[in-house]
Amino acid sequence: MGKWRHPGPGFFPFGLAIALILLSLALIFKNSKKDKIPAPFWPERTWLRPLLGVAILIFYALVVERVGFVITTFIFLVAWMWVIERLRWWTIISISVGTTVGLYLIFSLLLEVPLPAGLLQW
Amino acid sequence: MNEIIGMFQGLMMGFGIAFSWTNLLFALIGAVLGTVVGILPGLGPAATISLLLPVSLKIASPVTSIIMMAGIFYGAMYGGSTTSILVNIPGEAASVVTCIDGYQMALKGRAGPALGIAAIGSFIAGTIGVIGLTFMSPPLAEFAIKFGPPEYFALTLLGLLMATLLGEGSIIKGLIMVVLGLLLGAVGLDPISGSVRFTWGFFMLQEGIDFVTLAMGMFGIGEILINLEKELTTELVTQKVTHLWPTVKDFVESKWAIVRGSFIGFFIGILPGGGAVISSLVSYAVEKKVSKHPEEFGKGAIQGVAGPESANNSAASTSFIPLLTLGIPGNAAIAMIFAALLIQGVQPGPFLITEHPDIFWGVVASMYIGNVMLLILNLPMVGIWVQLLRVPYAILAPIIVLFCCIGVYSIRNTVFDIWIMGIFGVIGYLFRKVNLEPGPLILAFVLGRILEPALRQALLMSAGSPWIFFQRPISGTLMGFLVCFILFQIVRVLWKSLGRKA
Numbered sequence: 001m002g003k004w005r006h007p008g009p010g011f012f013p014f015g016l017a018i019a020l021i022l023l024s025l026a027l028i029f030k031n032s033k034k035d036k037i038p039a040p041f042w043p044e045r046t047w048l049r050p051l052l053g054v055a056i057l058i059f060y061a062l063v064v065e066r067v068g069f070v071i072t073t074f075i076f077l078v079a080w081m082w083v084i085e086r087l088r089w090w091t092i093i094s095i096s097v098g099t100t101v102g103l104y105l106i107f108s109l110l111l112e113v114p115l116p117a118g119l120l121q122w
Numbered sequence: 123m124n125e126i127i128g129m130f131q132g133l134m135m136g137f138g139i140a141f142s143w144t145n146l147l148f149a150l151i152g153a154v155l156g157t158v159v160g161i162l163p164g165l166g167p168a169a170t171i172s173l174l175l176p177v178s179l180k181i182a183s184p185v186t187s188i189i190m191m192a193g194i195f196y197g198a199m200y201g202g203s204t205t206s207i208l209v210n211i212p213g214e215a216a217s218v219v220t221c222i223d224g225y226q227m228a229l230k231g232r233a234g235p236a237l238g239i240a241a242i243g244s245f246i247a248g249t250i251g252v253i254g255l256t257f258m259s260p261p262l263a264e265f266a267i268k269f270g271p272p273e274y275f276a277l278t279l280l281g282l283l284m285a286t287l288l289g290e291g292s293i294i295k296g297l298i299m300v301v302l303g304l305l306l307g308a309v310g311l312d313p314i315s316g317s318v319r320f321t322w323g324f325f326m327l328q329e330g331i332d333f334v335t336l337a338m339g340m341f342g343i344g345e346i347l348i349n350l351e352k353e354l355t356t357e358l359v360t361q362k363v364t365h366l367w368p369t370v371k372d373f374v375e376s377k378w379a380i381v382r383g384s385f386i387g388f389f390i391g392i393l394p395g396g397g398a399v400i401s402s403l404v405s406y407a408v409e410k411k412v413s414k415h416p417e418e419f420g421k422g423a424i425q426g427v428a429g430p431e432s433a434n435n436s437a438a439s440t441s442f443i444p445l446l447t448l449g450i451p452g453n454a455a456i457a458m459i460f461a462a463l464l465i466q467g468v469q470p471g472p473f474l475i476t477e478h479p480d481i482f483w484g485v486v487a488s489m490y491i492g493n494v495m496l497l498i499l500n501l502p503m504v505g506i507w508v509q510l511l512r513v514p515y516a517i518l519a520p521i522i523v524l525f526c527c528i529g530v531y532s533i534r535n536t537v538f539d540i541w542i543m544g545i546f547g548v549i550g551y552l553f554r555k556v557n558l559e560p561g562p563l564i565l566a567f568v569l570g571r572i573l574e575p576a577l578r579q580a581l582l583m584s585a586g587s588p589w590i591f592f593q594r595p596i597s598g599t600l601m602g603f604l605v606c607f608i609l610f611q612i613v614r615v616l617w618k619s620l621g622r623k624a
Contacts, residue, residue, distance in 0.1 A: 009312035009319055012574045013305060020301045027294045041555065049350040053523075054548060057343070060527060061540045073524060080520035084350065087516060099521055103528065111180045113532040 052084050068118020069108075074100045129260055132475075136483030140491055145189055148182065149488045152190035153495045156197015160204070161507050163211045165522065167198035168564070169345065171458035172337035173525050175465060176532045184466035185481050189488040191459050196248060196438040196489065199398060200496045203240035203431050204507060207233055216398035216434035219406040223419060223426030230422050235368040239376050239424055240431040241500040242368070247384035247432035248493040251439025254388055255446075256486055259475065263447040266472035271579035272591050274450075276600035278573045281394030281450055283604065286562050287611055296562050299553075303566025304573065306331055313575050324538075332539065333461045335530045336567060339543040340560040341454075342526040344550020346519050368424075376428035379409050383429040387436030392443050397453035398434040405433035439489060446474055446482055450572065454561040457568040 056079050064072040077096035081087045107113045139145060159170045171191050178187040198214050205213030207224035220240065227236040269277070286296030309320045310330025318328060368376075383405045390401035409429040410419045419426050442459075444450050449471030451457040463470045468478055475482045500507075530539040550560050584590035592598045 009315050009317045012577065013308050013319065016301050016305050016308075020298065020305075023294055023298045023301065027292075027298070030294065046351040050347040050551060053347055053350050053519075054544070057523065057527075057544050057547070061537055061544060064527075064540075065537050076524065077520050080523075081516060085516035091517075095517055099524070103524060107177075107528050107532070111177050111532075113177075113180075113528065114535060115528070115531075 049084055053080070056080055056083070064118070065116045066118055069115035070100060070104060071119065073103060125260065129257060132260075132479060132483045133256060133487060135479065136485075136487030137490075139185060139480055139484035140189065140487040144182065145186055145484065145488060146491070148186045148190040149193050149492050150495055152193020153197045153492050153499055155190075156194040156199075157201035157496065157499055157507055158510060159194065160198035160201020160214045160217075161510050162518070163205055163209075163213050165345075165518075166214055166341070166455070167195045168337065168455040168458050168561075169341040170194055170198075171455065171462065172334055172341060173522075173529050175334045175458065175462055176529045178462055179465055184463070184468055184478075185484040187466065188459065188462060188481060188485050189492075191462050192442070192485055192489060193492045195455050195459065196435060196492065197496055197499075199248075199431075199435045199438045200241060200244050200500045201507065202434075203244070203427070204237060204500070204504060205511065207236045207240065207427070208508065209511060216402050216438075217431070218399075219402050219430045220427055222406070223421070223423050226420065226422035227424065227427065232422065235372050235424065236427050237504055238368045238501065239372060239428045241497060241504075243376070243380040243383065243428045243432035244435040244500075245493055245497040246380055247387055247436035248439055248496075249490065250384045251388055251391065251436040252486065252489045252493065254392075254440050255442055255489070258392075259443055259447050259482070259486075262443065263472045263475045266448050269448075269472070269596065270594075271576040271583065272594050272597040273600070274572055275576040275580055276591055276597040276604065277394060277448065278450055278569045278576065280600055280604050280607075281444075281452060282562075282566055282569055282573075283607065284393060284395030285397075285453065285565055286395075287607070291557060291559060293611070293615075295558050299558055299560070299563040300566040303563035304570040306336065306563070307567045307570030308574065313571070314578055331542065331567075332530070332533060333568065334533060335539050335543045336546055337458065337461075337564055338526040338530055339546025340550035340553075340564060342522060343543060343547025344554060344560060346523060347547060347551035348554045349515065349519070372424055376424045379405075379425035379429040380432045382408060382412075383432030384436045386429075387433035387438075388440050390433070391437030391440030391452075394444055394450060394452050396437065397441050397456070398437045399453075401433040401437035402430035405429040442485075442489075445470055446485075447472060449474070451565065451568060454564045457565050460568060 056076060059079070060072060060076050063075075074096050077099055078092055081092045081095065104115070108115050140149065155170065156167060159165045159167060171194055174191065174194075178191070181187055182190075199216055202212060202214030202217035203220050203224065205211055206217040206220040207228050210221050210225040212218045212221055224236045224240070227233065282300050286300055287293055305320075307330075310328055311317070312319055320327075386405045386408060387398070387401040390396040390404060391398070406426060406429060409423075409425045410416050413419065413423070413425060415423070441452050441456050444452050445456050445460055449460075449469065451460040451470075460470055463481075468474065468481060526543060527540050530543045531537065533539060553560055553563075580590055581588070590597075591601050
């Protein structure tokens with residue numbers, strides 16, 4: 001941590017930690033004065049759609065390097081619009097195909113980002 | 123006198139740069155993108171610029187990419203009003219108050235004049251802001267060359283505190299976000315001693331948390347997750363927007379609101395911690411106070427649209443002043459442009475104008491041109507952009523998430539960063555649920571890298587005496603201002619609680 005005369009690497013974070021403790025105590029103290037019943041954190045299953053979104057994102061991060069950008073991206077789009085949004089089939093397919101192709105063209109061909117090829121190595 | 127001639131020479135050179143075909147094209151792309159993200163609710167300029175940061179290196183030279191990003195930032199101020207007026211949802215945070223009277227005007231069939239006066243006010247105010255940027259930056263930068271670590275510490279601290287105290291919501295919560303942002307900024311190698319901090323054994327964290335990854339998680343993913351809770355359906359008030367031009371009476375009624383809004387935005391934009399959002403709120407309050415018919419506010423008063431919309435544009439332009447002269451970004455969106463400059467290898471600060479005159483004057487000149495482009499994009503062509511509101515969020519959301527994934531992946535070509543982004547996305551979502559705004563956190567994350575070395579170097583200079591911050595004239599003045607500001611806030615809070623008991 002060091003001294004005032006010669007502050008080390010832990011000096012600043014230590015100060016921040018103290019500030020954080022004081023602020024948290026202030027917040028607890030302030031809220032303890034109100035005695036109303038808090039509103040439910042996730043009323044009426046509102047947690048479901050964000051949770052599904054996170055699940056699809058986790059799937060993407062797990063799979064994209066092994067299976068490759070093109071296939072995983074397509075599955076991602078279909079999954080999102082089908083599971084979360086329940087759109088019509090032809091909408092889902094046409095937008096998924098269009099977006100996958102579009103993203104591939106922009107990032108891989110135009111901007112030359114090396115996207116994971118995965119199974120589609122040629 | 124020589125300085126003024128120098129400024130005009132610089133501006134001429136800037137126009138030479140800005141009028142090249144490439145730069146005109148990218149200014150237009152920026153203006154169009156800015157209008158689009160301004161119109162679309164749930165996608166703001168900060169998130170959009172962070173999406174483009176990884177690719178900006180590959181697109182173009184530093185000048186060109188900053189011209190585009192600046193265009194996105196002030197373009198969003200134009201677009202934001204459209205959604206506020208037509209749908210009663212702010213397309214962008216700085217257009218929150220425009221909803222109040224803009225939507226009422228639309229309900230009365232006056233959507234056209236509301237959109238028109240917003241665009242014209244934005245143009246006038248935006249241009250006034252750029253004129254300020256042109257003539258105030260060079261002398262300010264020259265002044266700032268004398269700044270040492272104590273001055274930088276005082277200035278960044280002032281900026282951080284002002285941003286939280288002036289912002290909406292609980293002050294304690296805002297300060298908590300600032301502290302968390304500073305702590306996140308400390309992850310990685312210590313800038314002075316080189317020792318490793320808070321990496322939890324992950325080698326990938328040694329370089330620190332990438333700014334883009336953090337911003338995309340907090341702004342991009344976090345915003346999408348919170349929007350997934352409610353099923354967003356946008357309903358347009360009016361199918362067709364007719365009579366875009368405000369009447370002569372409208373002009374007469376709103377001309378002073380535009381002038382006042384321009385100057386309010388001008389000064390709040392320069393303040394550290396100020397910016398477009400705060401200035402629009404202040405302008406609305408002022409308009410209501412000076413109006414002879416305050417009862418009309420909330421029922422479709424045109425001044426309630428003209429004032430705030432002018433203020434946010436003027437502030438958007440002048441908030442470039444602290445960035446380009448001191449190297450201190452005042453708000454989250456400007457912090458993204460700060461990061462963009464760093465990525466391009468340009469250090470924003472008092473030497474930017476002298477070391478990279480092409481960037482400074484090129485970007486400034488492009489802002490004059492960009493405002494003209496935006497006036498054209500937003501007046502005759504507003505009907506086209508309104509169609510964008512018909513694209514359902516159900517389709518937009520997964521595409522934005524993919525953009526974020528590819529964006530962070532492309533920085534270091536590693537899936538590790540997608541995980542980090544996802545984690546910050548979930549954190550950002552939970553923060554929003556408990557009313558913790560991620561804006562101050564992002565700003566603190568960026569400013570932490572100025573604040574911490576400045577603090578430690580200053581203490582080294584003074585052999586451990588914290589009085590150094592008060593003894594030097596400039597930092598002493600700033601600290602004095604800071605203390606007054608804090609005292610004022612404490613008195614205000616105490617006053618309020620006393621008033622409640624009595």
